[in-house]
Amino acid sequence: MGGIIEVRGTTAMTTERIEINPAVMMGKPVIRGTRITVELILRKLAEGETESELLEDYPHLMPDDIRAAIAYGAASVAHEEVVLLAGASNSGKS
Numbered sequence: 001m002g003g004i005i006e007v008r009g010t011t012a013m014t015t016e017r018i019e020i021n022p023a024v025m026m027g028k029p030v031i032r033g034t035r036i037t038v039e040l041i042l043r044k045l046a047e048g049e050t051e052s053e054l055l056e057d058y059p060h061l062m063p064d065d066i067r068a069a070i071a072y073g074a075a076s077v078a079h080e081e082v083v084l085l086a087g088a089s090n091s092g093k094s
Helices: 038-046 049-055 063-078
Strands: 004-007 010-014
Touching: 038 049, 038 063, 049 063
Parallel strands: none
Antiparallel strands: 004 010
């Protein structure tokens, strides 16, 4: 069952399919029992790779692993705190 663990001062979610272990991939979230990072899965999907291609390229992955990685990414972003600085420049924004 999933839970909450403290990692270097920040709270990180773990699930049945996602684990964080300082001894595996320097503590990045990975698919449990593999060295396949959540970051890799999200990056590949963002680059246009399909679920079928991921499953073919990484035979240890299951469709539920990909969904868990997406859910983990969404939960991570949902818990981000955005701090706006007074007087900060908006340069580069249109």
